[in-house]
Amino acid sequence: MNQSVISVEELSKKFGDFVAVNAISFEVKKGEIFGFLGANGAGKTTAIRMLCGLSKPSSGKGTIAGFDIYKQTESIKKNIGFMSQKFSLYEDLTILENIRFFGGIYGLSDQEIKEKSEALITQLQLGSEAKKLVGSLPLGWKQKLAFSVAIIHEPKIVFLDEPTGGVDPVTRRQFWEMIYDATARGITAFVTTHYMDEAEYCDRVSIMVDGVIEAMDAPFKLKQQFHAATMDEVFFELARGAKRQAD
């Protein structure tokens, strides 16, 4: 169970003279919930794009789900799931159509898609809504459905970019329980969030400042290290020193 599914070493990304991500190194284990925190403009999005095989690093090395970050980006994409607050599902397709679409993209057979659709609709209790457009669903339902769809192919890793932004406090907690369930069966969750209480739900978090990982450990250890009562204080301590303002 101790195998790494994400392993990067000295990974960097430069845009001209600008070093967006500056030699970051870390490993994430199978089934771990890893919180990837940082101020706006710290380089999180650029780093995630590299980890997902969407952007070539300028230097450094890495493997994602066992595949090389330079040469095997197509295999990486097949073995990960992704959802963000901004993009998750097609609003003008129905719930069933979305499931079928993403199932197809991830290479599931028709039979598998059918089974998965039924299981998901039951699990999320969306029976009466299955043929409604996703755009008409309340945000909380949408985000839970989006998460389920992002792991429909049982990927090794799921990347969640601010998945709970704007969601009500009860649904936000239900969403985290879905993350727990997924990681309990071996899926690794790589999460960004602006809610510092959610940082506490992670097994480990890293905090990025100006392209560099300034701290990385279990939340309780970070709080000890920074003599802070909450993760909010830890974050503030580190991120207020940021020089950079870019997004």
Place this chain on the structure above:
Amino acid sequence: MADILINKLRKTYDKGNIVAVDDVSLEIARGELFGLIGPDGAGKTSIFRMLTTLLLPDSGNASVLGLAIVQDYKKIRKKVGYMPGRFSLYQDLSVEENLNFFATVFETTVQENYSLIKEIYEQIEPFKKRPAGKLSGGMKQKLALCCALVHRPEVLFLDEPTTGVDAVSRREFWDMLGRLKLQGITIMVSTPYMDEAALCERVALMQSGKIMSIDTPERIRGKYPNKLFAIRANRMSELLKELRNSSVIKSCFAFGEYHHISFTNNSGKQEETLLAGLSDIGYTGVELKEIKPSIEDCFIELMSNSEVKSTNASIEKT
């Protein structure tokens, strides 16, 4: 007289099928910093758009600075500033051009009210030639605030100014609001971040178009009906399920490193029952302490008790 007065304001969409604002009434006094707190879909933006005369209510009425939102819409527009939730400046105009544009529209100049925006504008001035679309999130937010203030409005409406903004920038933004308030501007601000409620003088907690509670943050916390406890132990996610199945537990929600729980009665006996039970089934390092409820605790409690069903969470209820 109140600067903002709302009386049974109602707004529906989709031929009445979606009730965005459900007969909301509230008053905001001159110079007050008032917060609308709630998730997406609570109706916050619809209220802002009606108050800023961009949307007509179905029924009910409201006034801003004594002016009716329907009849006196032209007068209201000159006197209020509005920062919408979605970045709405001209992306291909520079920082400077945007600011001048908004000043011109309001028949004033940047110089005339410079003292009001000086502190904020100085932070983005080094980038004044840059197109607004090329600014970072934090800088866009500051520019949008400058544009909303350039005509020295008496009332400022800010719709989710801190959404998607990191914890450090959020804190800076609230400091700025505090200083604007000192200048006598009435501020109505919305946010989905429950912890920001504490920074307002009064708040309305909103869900599904309704106000669940309206008061000072301190008094809302004081109204929490049960004794609230924080608990942690060695296996947190299992503990959550354990607590939910326990007959002595009334409510149980994860709150970061602790779970927050209340008991079915407040006698104190159930605490011992619970601790003994947990130790019997092998939990170690159990810590249980009484705590003061946060606004988020209150919000969750109100959601589960009021008739207002969570639109987001109603899956579980059907």
